[in-house]
Amino acid sequence: MSLAECNYGLALENFIMKMVRNTDNDIAVMADAMKNICELLKISRVDIEHYKNISDAEHQNGDITVAYDNGNADLQRNAAFSALIGDGAIAGYRAYQQKGDEDWDEKYTQRAHAFLNTIHVFCDRARLMKVADHLAFHDKELETYNIAHFVKTVNDAISQNSIGKYNACYFNIKDFSDVNNMLGRTKATDIMKKYVSQLSEILTEGEAVCRMGGDNFTVIFFKENLEKIKNYLASADVEYGDEGRVVSIRSSAGFYIIPDDCPDVAQVMDCINAAKNVARSNMNISCVFYNDEVMQRDVERRKYEQLFKSAIKNEEFQVYYQPKVSLKKYKVSGAEALCRWFHDGELIPPIKFIPVFERNKAICTLDFYMLEHVCRDIRKWIDDGREVVKVSVNLSRCNLGEPELVERIIATVDKYNIPHEYIEIELTETTTDVAYSELKKVVFGLQASGISTAVDDFGIGYSSLNLISDLPWNVLKIDKKFLEVNQPSTSHNYLMLKHIISLAQSFGIECVVEGVETVEHVKVLKENNCYMAQGFYFDKPLPRESFEERLMLNV
Ligand code: C2E
Ligand code: MG
Ligand code: MG
Numbered sequence: 414m415s416l417a418e419c420n421y422g423l424a425l426e427n428f429i430m431k432m433v434r435n436t437d438n439d440i441a442v443m444a445d446a447m448k449n450i451c452e453l454l455k456i457s458r459v460d461i462e463h464y465k466n467i468s469d470a471e472h473q474n475g476d477i478t479v480a481y482d483n484g485n486a487d488l489q490r491n492a493a494f495s496a497l498i499g500d501g502a503i504a505g506y507r508a509y510q511q512k513g514d515e516d517w518d519e520k521y522t523q524r525a526h527a528f529l530n531t532i533h534v535f536c537d538r539a540r541l542m543k544v545a546d547h548l549a550f551h552d553k554e555l556e557t558y559n560i561a562h563f564v565k566t567v568n569d570a571i572s573q574n575s576i577g578k579y580n581a582c583y584f585n586i587k588d589f590s591d592v593n594n595m596l597g598r599t600k601a602t603d604i605m606k607k608y609v610s611q612l613s614e615i616l617t618e619g620e621a622v623c624r625m626g627g628d629n630f631t632v633i634f635f636k637e638n639l640e641k642i643k644n645y646l647a648s649a650d651v652e653y654g655d656e657g658r659v660v661s662i663r664s665s666a667g668f669y670i671i672p673d674d675c676p677d678v679a680q681v682m683d684c685i686n687a688a689k690n691v692a693r694s695n696m697n698i699s700c701v702f703y704n705d706e707v708m709q710r711d712v713e714r715r716k717y718e719q720l721f722k723s724a725i726k727n728e729e730f731q732v733y734y735q736p737k738v739s740l741k742k743y744k745v746s747g748a749e750a751l752c753r754w755f756h757d758g759e760l761i762p763p764i765k766f767i768p769v770f771e772r773n774k775a776i777c778t779l780d781f782y783m784l785e786h787v788c789r790d791i792r793k794w795i796d797d798g799r800e801v802v803k804v805s806v807n808l809s810r811c812n813l814g815e816p817e818l819v820e821r822i823i824a825t826v827d828k829y830n831i832p833h834e835y836i837e838i839e840l841t842e843t844t845t846d847v848a849y850s851e852l853k854k855v856v857f858g859l860q861a862s863g864i865s866t867a868v869d870d871f872g873i874g875y876s877s878l879n880l881i882s883d884l885p886w887n888v889l890k891i892d893k894k895f896l897e898v899n900q901p902s903t904s905h906n907y908l909m910l911k912h913i914i915s916l917a918q919s920f921g922i923e924c925v926v927e928g929v930e931t932v933e934h935v936k937v938l939k940e941n942n943c944y945m946a947q948g949f950y951f952d953k954p955l956p957r958e959s960f961e962e963r964l965m966l967n968v
Contacts, residue, residue: 577673694768819858893928
């Protein structure tokens with residue numbers, strides 16, 4: 414006789430069908446199905462109890478306990494059941510005879526067993542579905558939501574016409590690789606976890622922070638919470654370790670103010686991604702809101718990234734030389750090598766491509782390409798018996814992690830047999846401790862080899878006075894921001910300029926001021942005892958041939 418041919422079989426089949434359709438694991442549906450089958454099977458009760466409460470002593474006299482409630486072997490299954498009832502407790506269940514019930518014969522007992530086994534199967538299914546659900550929508554490492562949750566939340570909101578209530582953001586933690594290097598991966602992951610959980614605490618029900626992978630996250634949140642989230646991402650302190658040490662974490666974030674008629678999640682992803690990319694490519698900005706210009710810049714970014722390899726191969730990058738002029742003799746005393754990109758008859762300025770290549774690290778290749786071309790030019794000048802001045806080459810701080818960076822610079826210079834005093838390396842200040850110790854290594858290393866070093870753009874960003882007192886720099890390049898046009902001689906800018914120059918000189922560091930555009934600027938520099946200037950007042954960056962002609966007039 415098949416199962417379906419008897420009442421019991423039918424009941425079981427019904428139960429199974431109900432459970433199969435009960436994909437939401439609705440407890441009410443489950444309870445209803447259980448009640449139904451209990452009646453047919455003449456099982457008096459099926460109980461869900463907390464496992465810890467089930468003991469032999471509690472069983473009533475005459476009970477036949479057929480459930481798997483009598484030992485830890487089934488803990489796994491019972492835990493599954495607790496997952497199903499959702500109270501977080503370990504639960505078991507049992508079918509047992511109540512006083513006054515007819516005695517169960519062998520057949521009933523077997524049926525009860527079969528019934529309870531069936532329940533087990535469904536409990537396991539429910540547990541697995543929960544696990545699968547958890548895995549599908551959560552990030553295992555950080556115990557936070559993942560991209561699937563973000564997509565689902567956005568899709569649900571679009572289908573419920575409520576997407577306009579939300580904004581979205583995509584953020585990347587700045588310099589997280591430094592935290593990794595400094596504290597090790599385990600501690601760094603804990604810090605990331607804490608950073609994200611602190612952010613989650615700001616969020617309310619219906620909002621979520623979701624990990625995309627690595628140190629990239631998205632947030633879907635209600636419009637009214639924009640400021641709070643923006644502020645948190647701009648800078649937040651995270652405590653770590655037993656001594657309550659604090660690390661300050663900043664993120665680059667791209668925001669999208671989602672319109673009511675946003676058609677799909679792809680639009681949200683594209684916009685936050687584009688805005689985040691723009692935020693990431695500017696070290697001094699932490700937050701960018703999506704607009705058409707942002708999208709345009711993101712398209713450009715991808716184009717530049719794709720073109721890079723062939724541009725290097727085809728030598729599309731050219732060295733321009735901007736003279737540094739001595740204000741004592743009005744002679745060119747040095748030059749800065751600046752990169753220009755000629756592509757398809759168009760000149761792409763560094764402001765457009767340098768941030769892109771800093772982001773994808775292609776800048777390391779470009780910087781060495783520049784150094785190599787500068788060395789090649791100097792070699793030629795020496796061989797042609799021309800006058801040679803010291804040329805400074807910009808080295809992005811992205812190079813700082815590279816092992817044997819100093820050796821590589823020296824090897825490049827030596828390959829062309831260039832006397833070291835003709836080369837200077839310009840570096841900008843760093844923002845993290847790890848990068849600072851790398852910077853220190855490089856400056857000391859170059860110093861020892863006789864290659865000069867310059868701090869570039871001093872005075873913007875996070876300039877610290879330690880930077881100039883700790884390291885043996887040869888030159889301080891003071892940023893052009895101190896030289897505004899038409900500012901009174903009593904302005905704060907000039908006052909700061911004066912003190913920076915005098916401080917640097919007292920450390921024995923030479924000062925070069927960038928952005929000298931007017932005769933008034935020249936006057937200010939001289940008044941402050943600074944005799945090296947670089948700027949449009951004297952020369953723009955010049956192509957090699959023009960620079961060579963300029964040097965020939967250098968008398
Ligand atoms: P930087 O190293 O501070 O270079 C000085 C920038 O100021 C140059 O911009 C130069 O053209 C500009 N400048 C010079 N005199 C004046 C002036 O009188 N007024 C004004 N307003 N600007 C002046 P450029 O060539 O557009 O380069 C921009 C930045 O791009 C550079 O700033 C540097 O950070 C970066 N860069 C350029 N070439 C390279 C390179 O080969 N490698 C790396 N890593 N960065 C580079
Ligand atoms: Mg420079
Ligand atoms: Mg500069």
